[in-house]
Each structure stands twice: as C-alpha cells, then as structure tokens.
Amino acid sequence: MKLFPNTVKGVIYAIDEIFNQNRYADKVIEKTLKSNPKWGARDRAFVAESVYEMVRWWRLINEVSPSKDLYHLFGTYWVLQGKGLPDWREFKALEPQKIKAKYEALIGNRALKQSIPDWLDEMGAAQLGEKWDKEIDTLNQQAEVVLRVNTLKITREQLAKRLAEDGIETYAPKGYKDALVLGKRQNIFKNAAFKEGLFEVQDASSQLVAAALDVKPGMRVIDACAGSGGKSLHLAALMENKGRILSMDLEGWKLQNTKLRARRNGISIIEPKVIEGNKTIKRLKESADRVLLDVPCSGLGVLKRNPDTKWKLSPESIEKVQGIQQEIIQNYSSMVRPGGILVYATCSILPSENQQQVQKFLASEKGKDFEMVEDQKVLAQESGFDGFYIAKLKKKGTSRDSIE
Numbered sequence: 001m002k003l004f005p006n007t008v009k010g011v012i013y014a015i016d017e018i019f020n021q022n023r024y025a026d027k028v029i030e031k032t033l034k035s036n037p038k039w040g041a042r043d044r045a046f047v048a049e050s051v052y053e054m055v056r057w058w059r060l061i062n063e064v065s066p067s068k069d070l071y072h073l074f075g076t077y078w079v080l081q082g083k084g085l086p087d088w089r090e091f092k093a094l095e096p097q098k099i100k101a102k103y104e105a106l107i108g109n110r111a112l113k114q115s116i117p118d119w120l121d122e123m124g125a126a127q128l129g130e131k132w133d134k135e136i137d138t139l140n141q142q143a144e145v146v147l148r149v150n151t152l153k154i155t156r157e158q159l160a161k162r163l164a165e166d167g168i169e170t171y172a173p174k175g176y177k178d179a180l181v182l183g184k185r186q187n188i189f190k191n192a193a194f195k196e197g198l199f200e201v202q203d204a205s206s207q208l209v210a211a212a213l214d215v216k217p218g219m220r221v222i223d224a225c226a227g228s229g230g231k232s233l234h235l236a237a238l239m240e241n242k243g244r245i246l247s248m249d250l251e252g253w254k255l256q257n258t259k260l261r262a263r264r265n266g267i268s269i270i271e272p273k274v275i276e277g278n279k280t281i282k283r284l285k286e287s288a289d290r291v292l293l294d295v296p297c298s299g300l301g302v303l304k305r306n307p308d309t310k311w312k313l314s315p316e317s318i319e320k321v322q323g324i325q326q327e328i329i330q331n332y333s334s335m336v337r338p339g340g341i342l343v344y345a346t347c348s349i350l351p352s353e354n355q356q357q358v359q360k361f362l363a364s365e366k367g368k369d370f371e372m373v374e375d376q377k378v379l380a381q382e383s384g385f386d387g388f389y390i391a392k393l394k395k396k397g398t399s400r401d402s403i404e
C-alpha cells in the first residue's frame with residue numbers, strides 16, 4: 001500500500017490532537033475528515049483506520065520507536081504492520097530491522113506487547129485468571145460492523161437483500177436473530193436504508209441486553225440509563241411499538257438523541273425523562289413490569305471499538321464507577337413491580353463490575369426482594385463480538401404484567 005504525504009499528515013495531526021491536546025479519538029477523526037472534503041473514500045478509510053490503530057498500539061509503538069517524533073511513531077506503526085516505508089526525509093532515521101528486533105525482544109511482557117497500562121494487565125489477570133491472556137488479545141482486534149435490523153419496518157432477509165442491491169454484502173450471525181454483520185468495514189450511515197430507519201448500528205453482544213428483558217407488547221418498561229437510546233429502540237421493536245417505555249438518564253442531551261432516533265425508527269412509545277434526583281425514582285416506585293439498568297462502566301468489553309478507553313481509565317476511575325453501579329442498582333430496583341424483571345447490564349468483562357455487583361445487591365437489604373434468574377458473562381474471545389455482562393433478576397411476588 002502506497003503512502004501519500006497529505007493523508008499521513010492528517011493522521012499525524014489527529015494523533016497530536018488526541019495525545020497532546022487530550023481530545024476524544026472519534027471526535028478528532030470526524031473533525032479531520034470534515035476539514036479535508038477532497039479526500040476520497042479510500043483516503044478517509046486510511047486516515048480513520050491508521051489513527052484508531054495507532055491509538056490502540058500507542059504504548060507498544062512508543063516503546064519500539066527510536067524517538068517520540070510523530071513521524072517516527074507513525075513509521076514504527078507502519079513497519080509493525082509489516083509494510084515498507086517510502087523514501088521520505090521524515091522516515092530517514094528509521095531502521096525497520098531494528099524496530100522489528102526491538103518488538104521481538106518484548107516476548108513475555110504482556111502489558112507492553114498488548115499495549116496496555118501495567119495496572120490494567122494486573123487487574124485483568126487478577127480478575128479473569130487464565131482467560132485474561134486471550135481476552136486482551138481479542139479486545140485488541142478490530143471490531144466488525146454489526147447492524148440491528150429494525151423489525152418494525154423490515155425483516156432481516158429483506159434488509160440483507162436491499163443492502164446487497166447496493167453492493168453491500170452481509171451475513172447473519174447464528175444466535176442473534178436481528179443482527180447482520182457487514183462483510184467489509186464501511187461508513188454505512190451514508191446508506192439510504194439507514195436514513196429510512198431500517199437498521200441501527202449495534203454490536204451483536206449489545207443486542208442480547210434488550211432480549212434478556214423478555215418484553216411483550218403492551219408492557220410498561222423503564223430503561224433507566226438510556227443514554228442515546230440504543231437499547232430503548234431495540235426494546236420498542238421487540239414490543240412491536242405497543243405499550244410504554246420510559247427512557248431515563250441524567251443527561252438531557254443524550255435523551256434528545258433518543259428522541260431523534262425513535263422518530264427515524266418509526267417508534268412512538270418512547271417517552272424521554274431526565275432524572276432530577278431521587279424524587280424522580282421514588283415517584284416511579286413499583287411502576288414497571290421491566291426495568292433495564294444499562295449502567296455506566298469501564299467500557300473494557302468494548303475496547304475493540306474504543307481503543308482510547310485504556311488510556312483514559314485508571315484504577316481510581318474504575319473504583320468510582322463501581323460505586324455508582326451499586327448505588328444505581330440499590331436505588332433504581334425499587335421501580336420494578338412485584339413479579340417484574342430487573343436486568344443489570346454492563347459492557348465490561350470485569351467480575352467486579354458484573355457478577356460481584358449483583359451478588360452484593362442480592363445480599364443487601366433491598367436485594368432480598370429479588371432472586372437471580374440467570375446471568376450471561378459474554379467474553380469477547382468466546383462470542384467473537386464485544387464483551388458484556390447481563391444479569392436477569394426477578395422481583396418476588398405475584399406477576400401482574402400490565403399488558404394493555
């Protein structure tokens with residue numbers, strides 16, 4: 001593959017913004033692509049992919065590169081990809097053989113070779129034991145692009161056919177009834193089928209969350225950490241757009257996105273509600289047949305698509321989010337009616353954010369009203385998709401599902 005000075009310059013600019021100005025990788029890439037409208041599809045793909053991969057392998061590249069010069073770091077990344085360097089002045093000081101030898105000498109140092117902080121390697125090994133080695137290796141691979149078919153508007157077969165007519169090949173992964181995986185990475189948001197609300201982009205593991213709630217048309221459902229509404233939209237489709245979904249979050253701007261997405265999806269049963277403290281929760285006591293707690297988490301299960309997470313996390317930030325998770329399950333579980341179902345989910349692979357939180361809740365005063373139905377510990381190495389945790393709990397008492 002040939003390198004071009006202007007796109008490499010774009011990559012260097014983006015890396016500088018991310019690591020020296022502390023900006024988010026996805027936002028920086030979006031801005032870089034926007035300010036270079038003349039780049040073609042291949043140039044854009046090259047820039048986006050190179051930036052994400054350099055972010056992913058940042059620690060390793062820095063270890064192996066002869067200096068911190070951004071062109072040297074890019075060149076080192078390029079050599080580690082097994083590619084040849086052009087005869088540019090910026091790459092003169094780089095010796096590919098030396099770079100490769102330095103890389104080979106890292107054998108046995110997992111944190112460096114997998115390009116993660118030491119503390120994360122220690123935490124992963126302590127919590128996942130022998131599964132950690134393969135898990136971090138899998139989480140360092142590129143994510144596939146997965147669509148969730150909006151079954152309110154189209155079937156999976158029909159959507160696959162429609163996309164194939166546009167030259168977009170997909171396959172239907174086994175065990176995920178509404179999912180389609182793209183054969184090749186591309187910007188699918190540009191496709192007319194997206195604008196018509198025929199699908200959303202949502203990882204296959206994430207699609208297991210709404211499915212775990214076992215919703216029926218007509219139910220009253222609360223999605224208490226709804227964010228921009230990924231799971232709310234899925235729930236609405238499973239409910240055939242009948243019943244009521246209260247999509248709640250602390251952040252109003254995220255719920256605005258939920259509203260826009262619901263409109264595109266042809267959904268009318270979603271009602272956004274900003275949480276204004278405990279009184280909002282208290283007012284909804286025992287009001288829902290189903291409550292989803294898709295709680296904030298470390299995001300360690302989705303490192304494939306958000307590689308910069310590992311540079312932003314710390315042991316302290318993980319401990320802090322664990323406190324919030326326990327607070328949410330303790331307080332928000334009160335909204336489930338007797339006989340109803342509570343689902344606790346994270347996109348983390350750490351037991352301390354997952355089963356240990358649920359066990360702590362079940363052993364507490366408020367948890368005494370609940371029993372575990374089942375939980376799914378979805379590791380990336382086993383699923384082939386993101387890492388997730390999904391626990392389904394039932395509130396004791398007689399079920400009186402409010403199907404209208």
Ligand SMILES: C[S@@+](CC[C@H](N)C(=O)[O-])C[C@H]1O[C@@H](n2cnc3c(N)ncnc32)[C@H](O)[C@@H]1O
Nearest residue numbers: 225226227228229230231249250251294295296
């Ligand atoms: C994992 S994200 C949710 C993703 C979303 N469910 C989706 O499928 O797109 C967690 C969300 O919890 C929200 N959050 C954080 N603390 C909260 C709290 N105490 N109560 C409710 N929501 C909270 C965050 O704003 C964030 O949107």
